[in-house]
Amino acid sequence: MSIIVQKFGGTSVKDIKRIQYVAQTISKEIETGKKVVVVVSAMGKTTNNLIELIESLDKNYVPHEYDVVLSTGEQVSAGLLSIALNKIGITSKTLLGWQIPLLTDENYNTAKIIDIDVRVIRKKLQEIDVLVIPGFQGVTEQKQITTLGRGGSDTTGVALAVALKADECQIYTDVDGVFTTDPRVCDKARLLKEVSFEEMLELSSSGAKVLQLRAVEYASKFNLPLRVLSSFQEGEGTLVQEEKNIMERPIVSGISSIDSEAKLTIRGVPDVPGVAAKILSPISEAGIEVDVIVQNISADNNTDFTFTVDKSDANKAEDILQKTSQTLGGGSIEVDDEIAKISIVGRGMRAHAGVASKMFQTLAKNEINISMITTSEIKISVVIKKDEMTKAVKALHNAFDLDKELDT
Numbered sequence: 001m002s003i004i005v006q007k008f009g010g011t012s013v014k015d016i017k018r019i020q021y022v023a024q025t026i027s028k029e030i031e032t033g034k035k036v037v038v039v040v041s042a043m044g045k046t047t048n049n050l051i052e053l054i055e056s057l058d059k060n061y062v063p064h065e066y067d068v069v070l071s072t073g074e075q076v077s078a079g080l081l082s083i084a085l086n087k088i089g090i091t092s093k094t095l096l097g098w099q100i101p102l103l104t105d106e107n108y109n110t111a112k113i114i115d116i117d118v119r120v121i122r123k124k125l126q127e128i129d130v131l132v133i134p135g136f137q138g139v140t141e142q143k144q145i146t147t148l149g150r151g152g153s154d155t156t157g158v159a160l161a162v163a164l165k166a167d168e169c170q171i172y173t174d175v176d177g178v179f180t181t182d183p184r185v186c187d188k189a190r191l192l193k194e195v196s197f198e199e200m201l202e203l204s205s206s207g208a209k210v211l212q213l214r215a216v217e218y219a220s221k222f223n224l225p226l227r228v229l230s231s232f233q234e235g236e237g238t239l240v241q242e243e244k245n246i247m248e249r250p251i252v253s254g255i256s257s258i259d260s261e262a263k264l265t266i267r268g269v270p271d272v273p274g275v276a277a278k279i280l281s282p283i284s285e286a287g288i289e290v291d292v293i294v295q296n297i298s299a300d301n302n303t304d305f306t307f308t309v310d311k312s313d314a315n316k317a318e319d320i321l322q323k324t325s326q327t328l329g330g331g332s333i334e335v336d337d338e339i340a341k342i343s344i345v346g347r348g349m350r351a352h353a354g355v356a357s358k359m360f361q362t363l364a365k366n367e368i369n370i371s372m373i374t375t376s377e378i379k380i381s382v383v384i385k386k387d388e389m390t391k392a393v394k395a396l397h398n399a400f401d402l403d404k405e406l407d408t
């Protein structure tokens with residue numbers, strides 16, 4: 001049996017018209033004799049609306065109940081798509097996470113997939129052509145419903161494709177594929193025909209939400225090529241796969257940007273061994289993920305310590321820092337949520353010096369001040385003011401000639 005997995009994101013199923021259009025797209029695959037496992041996101045902004053409802057009641061909600069509410073979004077779109085498929089004569093059925101079962105751990109809100117039993121899926125596909133599976137949801141051993149974190153339907157799609165040893169995994173979205181940068185931020189963004197797993201991992205981890213980071217990690221681990229495509233118009237999209245031996249490659253392949261983090265600074269803490277651990281341990285014990293970190297040394301043996309966290313964790317992190325400051329004998333705490341992080345990513349950086357200085361010079365020429373810097377082997381990130389984000393992305397896109405195809 002030849003199976004393909006097709007995942008459709010929220011905008012692709014945002015209303016009945018789009019759902020009918022998606023049904024047509026799936027029918028083309030059926031005509032070629034394939035069986036299709038379809039994974040859907042919740043319709044349009046449904047998940048955001050559900051979160052608003054929860055938070056209007058209580059911001060300190062019980063994580064399990066959050067998943068009970070959020071997982072409903074995908075169930076609606078899955079059922080509707082299956083009805084739309086039946087209506088055009090395609091045999092289809094919805095299979096919910098617990099019916100498979102798609103087993104996860106108990107980390108509510110960001111659960112990890114442990115196992116997918118594909119027997120039921122395979123059996124049902126002997127009888128019908130399409131199974132529609134709601135993305136983003138799973139079930140624990142204790143039969144509690146879980147969700148996989150924002151953007152998690154991508155991971156459902158990839159994990160199902162791996163478990164089913166599918167011929168292909170196609171991720172349909174609202175843009176033509178993976179671009180050199182978010183096409184909604186920079187109109188010169190260029191569609192990439194191919195991206196390596198390594199680069200996609202860095203782009204996703206630094207804000208390119210076109211693919212959820214965990215989905216790329218999963219695909220890379222099992223070496224499953226992904227094709228990112230538009231559900232709105234035909235095209236080849238982008239193939240995300242293991243790096244091929246390319247002789248020529250651009251120094252920088254892509255730029256990502258996020259403005260969803262906040263920067264916290266604790267001033268005047270003693271500059272002694274162990275201070276970073278004392279500041280950051282309580283933060284991580286509270287389950288808060290820290291991104292960029294900078295420690296400054298001042299002349300009087302005191303130091304300012306700055307780090308970024310997701311905005312949703314900023315209040316909690318600030319409270320923790322207040323306590324830390326009291327015990328360490330530190331000074332004031334400052335929180336700035338008007339920041340953005342811009343990252344440039346490229347495997348070609350390894351072989352080229354001067355990429356960082358070109359990045360910094362470009363920002364300087366545009367009078368954009370950098371407040372934090374962090375680097376990895378194939379990525380350089382800077383934290384700047386939020387209202388300079390678009391300007392910075394456009395300037396860097398231009399400086400690294402990302403709008404131009406590489407001559408090989």
Ligand code: ADP
Nearest residue numbers: 009010011173174178179181182184208209210
């Ligand atoms: P879906 O609902 O299909 O999962 P998402 O909204 O999660 O779609 O992801 C698609 C969006 O990702 C695009 O609309 C685009 O604004 C954004 N995006 C960010 N960086 C990139 C990039 N490098 N290439 C393509 N899209 C990007």
Ligand code: ASP
Nearest residue numbers: 041047136150151152153
């Ligand atoms: N509906 C979920 C979200 O908005 C999962 C997804 O769309 O991938 O994050």
Ligand code: MG
Nearest residue numbers: 009151209210
């Ligand atoms: Mg998404």
